[in-house]
Amino acid sequence: MATTNPTEHPIFREFVSIQALIDEFPNPNDNLDTIKCRALRISAPGRCQNSACKKDERPTVSKLLSEFKDKTELPETDEFYEKMENFITLTHCARRHRKSALGAFSKWKKQRTVIESVLSPASPMLSSSASLIVDDGFTDSLSIASDEASQVSVTGDPIYAEPVSYVDLEDIGKEAQSVIYGNATAVSVQKSDIYLKESHYSQTEETRIPGFGFGSPRRTGSTRDFSPVFSVIYSHPSEAKMEEGIVYILQHISKPDLFKIGYTSKSAEERLKQSNNCYRTDTKIIHETQGGKFRGAQHAERIIQTSLRHQNIIIKQCTQCHGKHIEWFRAPQKVVFETVMGIELFVRMPAYVKEGKIWKLSQDAHEVIKRMCYFSPSTLKEKMRIIQEDDTEVDAHQGTSPETTTVTAPQVADEVTISDKVVENNVIGYNGEEDEGYFTTSPGKPNNKKQEHFGSLLEWGSVKVIEWAIEQWTRPQESKAKVDRI
Numbered sequence: 001m002a003t004t005n006p007t008e009h010p011i012f013r014e015f016v017s018i019q020a021l022i023d024e025f026p027n028p029n030d031n032l033d034t035i036k037c038r039a040l041r042i043s044a045p046g047r048c049q050n051s052a053c054k055k056d057e058r059p060t061v062s063k064l065l066s067e068f069k070d071k072t073e074l075p076e077t078d079e080f081y082e083k084m085e086n087f088i089t090l091t092h093c094a095r096r097h098r099k100s101a102l103g104a105f106s107k108w109k110k111q112r113t114v115i116e117s118v119l120s121p122a123s124p125m126l127s128s129s130a131s132l133i134v135d136d137g138f139t140d141s142l143s144i145a146s147d148e149a150s151q152v153s154v155t156g157d158p159i160y161a162e163p164v165s166y167v168d169l170e171d172i173g174k175e176a177q178s179v180i181y182g183n184a185t186a187v188s189v190q191k192s193d194i195y196l197k198e199s200h201y202s203q204t205e206e207t208r209i210p211g212f213g214f215g216s217p218r219r220t221g222s223t224r225d226f227s228p229v230f231s232v233i234y235s236h237p238s239e240a241k242m243e244e245g246i247v248y249i250l251q252h253i254s255k256p257d258l259f260k261i262g263y264t265s266k267s268a269e270e271r272l273k274q275s276n277n278c279y280r281t282d283t284k285i286i287h288e289t290q291g292g293k294f295r296g297a298q299h300a301e302r303i304i305q306t307s308l309r310h311q312n313i314i315i316k317q318c319t320q321c322h323g324k325h326i327e328w329f330r331a332p333q334k335v336v337f338e339t340v341m342g343i344e345l346f347v348r349m350p351a352y353v354k355e356g357k358i359w360k361l362s363q364d365a366h367e368v369i370k371r372m373c374y375f376s377p378s379t380l381k382e383k384m385r386i387i388q389e390d391d392t393e394v395d396a397h398q399g400t401s402p403e404t405t406t407v408t409a410p411q412v413a414d415e416v417t418i419s420d421k422v423v424e425n426n427v428i429g430y431n432g433e434e435d436e437g438y439f440t441t442s443p444g445k446p447n448n449k450k451q452e453h454f455g456s457l458l459e460w461g462s463v464k465v466i467e468w469a470i471e472q473w474t475r476p477q478e479s480k481a482k483v484d485r486i
Contacts, residue, residue, distance in 0.1 A: 009068075011068040011071050011074060014074060018088070018101075019101060022040065022101055036049060036050070037049075037050045037051070037093035038052065039101065050093035052091050053089075061087065064083055065087070072276045073278070073325065074323075081109055084105065089101075207313070209258065209328075211282035212319060215313040217312070229307050236360055237359045242298075242354075243265060243298065244295050244297065245266075245293055246289035246292070246293055246297055247262070247300055247304065248262055248288040248289070249287040249288075252282060253282055257332070257333075259286075259328070259331070259333070263297050265293070287341075296359075303343050303347070308335075311331040311335075312328070313328040313329060314326050343380070345384075346365070349362065349364055349368075349384075350362060
């Protein structure tokens, strides 16, 4: 595996998550010291100097390390979990650090097992009141349960990182509770939410996917249960999930309605070229984050994949790596693009800020999410617009003229001139000039930091891709597919 970053490798990324603040993490390219314990000392700098395991056990550590290096995905099997547990056992001293390391692994495994059992095709349908500790986000390797605090706070504790003076904490807890546990039967589903309609994809259909094997839809409960998405949004992402990266979309060449959504700290092209990558020959890149890397890309991937969980396709045994793939989705291309780009924009608000050692939902993001009784890219965009309009009105009352504000991300839909677009070979393309004539803005400087930041989003964003997204978000309601109420 040609990589120098342990958080880029699917196996070592999990070890980083499991052993956060405990270990010095092994790099896949380094020769692992199989003698000393990998834990960091608390009372002094550096690693523990105790022996990690017996002399005759050290070859096992080297063998496991070699096997981990060759993996491009994390196998979701009990056998592989046992190998991970054995590796952790043999790399930590029994005297001081092994118990805490195995405890962290046990917690990680338990949460992943719960998620897998809940979301497996044979599992029963979830109700809208499903437990909040069940968090069915995905990553390339289903890196879900590593967050230090993945549960939504419904006890009155702060669930976003802003000074206490802004919002009453008791109200926050009630709002989070009402968002997650709200009666789904009372939700009015808009016509624009075409991805909620699943009738054209059989829940029991098994599809042959050339190059990978057979895939079947994941049964994930009611399409009107939005609690998994809100749970992921309100969770506290780990440091690894908040690292910089990009989100990409791969499209299967012979099955154009199949898409892989993933994250990488490099580029989509580099990700595809990695050795032993199963996707190198049967897919093509149709999207990667415009404007370069952004903080929280892996968490954005998790939100995206959770919001598209009803379109998830599981490949139980890949014909190439013989492992399990869970990051494929079958949906209209417009839905995939709309979801990915909408959530990318949301996370880049920024939606998360660091408070001490914990990443939490920001005040601005909380204001957006608390107004949503159900989740979709279109409602996310609309709530972002409302928040921006509210801020503009406040500034106007304080003496700032709204006529002097620049166009901000949520305002774009009203002030953008859409150029002609063409769709060629299933890749979005556009005609016309790139730099001028696309946006009509009022003169003046941003009237607050939030508007200045949203303006910067327009600068980094590719005008072509943003145009397409806006056209999807603002097309007339009567032209959108109707959604049958369930």
